[in-house]
Amino acid sequence: MVGKPADAGAVLEAHDLCLRFGAVEALKSVSLRVMPRQIHAVIGPNGAGKSSLLNCLSGFYRPQSGAVRFMGEDISTLAPHRRAGLGISRTFQGIQTYPSMTARENILSGFHNRMKGGLFRALLYWGPARKEEEAFAARAEDIIEFLELEQERHHPVGDMSYGMRKRVDLGRALALDPRILIMDEPMAGMSPEEKGDLARFVLDIRDGLDIPIVLVEHDMEVVMDISDRVTVIDFGQVIASGTPDEVRANPAVIAAYLGGEAA
Numbered sequence: 001m002v003g004k005p006a007d008a009g010a011v012l013e014a015h016d017l018c019l020r021f022g023a024v025e026a027l028k029s030v031s032l033r034v035m036p037r038q039i040h041a042v043i044g045p046n047g048a049g050k051s052s053l054l055n056c057l058s059g060f061y062r063p064q065s066g067a068v069r070f071m072g073e074d075i076s077t078l079a080p081h082r083r084a085g086l087g088i089s090r091t092f093q094g095i096q097t098y099p100s101m102t103a104r105e106n107i108l109s110g111f112h113n114r115m116k117g118g119l120f121r122a123l124l125y126w127g128p129a130r131k132e133e134e135a136f137a138a139r140a141e142d143i144i145e146f147l148e149l150e151q152e153r154h155h156p157v158g159d160m161s162y163g164m165r166k167r168v169d170l171g172r173a174l175a176l177d178p179r180i181l182i183m184d185e186p187m188a189g190m191s192p193e194e195k196g197d198l199a200r201f202v203l204d205i206r207d208g209l210d211i212p213i214v215l216v217e218h219d220m221e222v223v224m225d226i227s228d229r230v231t232v233i234d235f236g237q238v239i240a241s242g243t244p245d246e247v248r249a250n251p252a253v254i255a256a257y258l259g260g261e262a263a
């Protein structure tokens, strides 16, 4: 890790990120600070740069300039798996679960990133490896209970509704024991009821597990309902950042993005 701690208060911070794809400027000097116990939404029209920002935070994209800091440390040069190892967990658009595996097996698969060794270690150190496995199994049960997946525990994920599969997806992300959770359009394709359920779990993750969340989401009602802070991006630039009420009343946001919905 390089660089000096900059903002000890922020859990995750993007500082002055610039990202180009050829002639396309996906991010132009974008900064954002995610504070403890904060649901921080990132909104903006299609192509505004939201996914690009998430990819810079989780390490899948490397910006041409700027820095990403986690708990005050510069992690700009770290690969995605190293960031995941630090506790920066992410859910992706669509479904990432294994359809033929049960909810429990899918959640257990989320622990792989945290296992200290592979087959060799398991053979050499059978005792400790078994203890680790037992701890993960117990933790998987905690996650199943937290996400109210008890009834689905032994059902193949492929047979479940979209909302339930997304919930199992979230369980896999929680298996990483995250210190921050990045969610890319988690509500897309969900029914209003499924959105309500997921919104409740997102709030529980903040309040019960003390994990801050970065949320990219198109459903404005959900965003305005559950977010502590909203950052608005348009054409790769931050045009507003504030509480949902502040953002809703911001003329630049109304003009650029929310239109009549903001009224």
Ligand SMILES: Nc1ncnc2c1ncn2[C@@H]1O[C@H](COP(=O)(O)OP(=O)(O)OP(=O)(O)O)[C@@H](O)[C@H]1O
Pocket (backbone or CB within 6 Å): 021, 024, 025, 026, 044, 045, 046, 047, 048, 049, 050, 051, 052, 053
């Ligand atoms: N890998 C890439 N290669 C080339 N251009 C890219 C790449 N990723 C993103 N872009 C471009 O960067 C800009 C921002 O895209 P991005 O996907 O970050 O927007 P977004 O706000 O997430 O959009 P959406 O809401 O539609 O998902 C767009 O012009 C897009 O075409």
